[in-house]
Amino acid sequence: MKILIVSDTHGREQYLFDTLQKVKPIDLLIHLGDFEGGDELIQSFADCSVEFVSGNNDFFTGIPKEKIIHIGKYKVLLTHGHRYSVNYCTEVIRDEARRNGVDIVMFGHTHVPYMDLNSDVWLINPGSISLPRQQGRIPTFIIMDIDSKGDAHFTLNYVNK
Numbered sequence: 001m002k003i004l005i006v007s008d009t010h011g012r013e014q015y016l017f018d019t020l021q022k023v024k025p026i027d028l029l030i031h032l033g034d035f036e037g038g039d040e041l042i043q044s045f046a047d048c049s050v051e052f053v054s055g056n057n058d059f060f061t062g063i064p065k066e067k068i069i070h071i072g073k074y075k076v077l078l079t080h081g082h083r084y085s086v087n088y089c090t091e092v093i094r095d096e097a098r099r100n101g102v103d104i105v106m107f108g109h110t111h112v113p114y115m116d117l118n119s120d121v122w123l124i125n126p127g128s129i130s131l132p133r134q135q136g137r138i139p140t141f142i143i144m145d146i147d148s149k150g151d152a153h154f155t156l157n158y159v160n161k
Contacts (some may be wrong), residue, residue: 077106
């Protein structure tokens with residue numbers, strides 16, 4: 001199973017569309033919020049199932065702020081992250097995951113990619129595919145692969161401009 005994880009397109013979908021063409025086929029697209037009204041366009045272009053959560057800039061949408069889904073053997077919390085102070089620390093969001101019996105938390109909001117696979121709860125942030133803030137400011141996304149044994153593997157990728 002191949003999953004594309006993105007966040008923070010902010011209505012600028014071109015890098016996402018280019019990335020979809022480059023990495024397809026995929027089984028699932030996860031968008032972790034701040035799509036700013038582009039959800040229907042993204043859904044129509046994705047050519048696979050799409051899971052969205054809304055972010056702090058997604059006003060007047062019926063899309064939930066967070067949800068728990070199952071990907072293979074993993075219970076996964078999808079959230080934008082802004083309600084958990086992720087710009088300052090990750091302990092609040094990790095504690096929320098533990099309260100919900102979650103294996104993996106996927107979040108955005110910071111526009112900076114982050115992966116921590118060294119704890120009881122894995123934290124995954126793909127950064128921003130449109131408005132990156134990390135050094136070099138190259139848009140990023142993550143590919144999650146589920147292998148034949150059911151184990152997850154994550155790869156941080158940079159968009160070629």
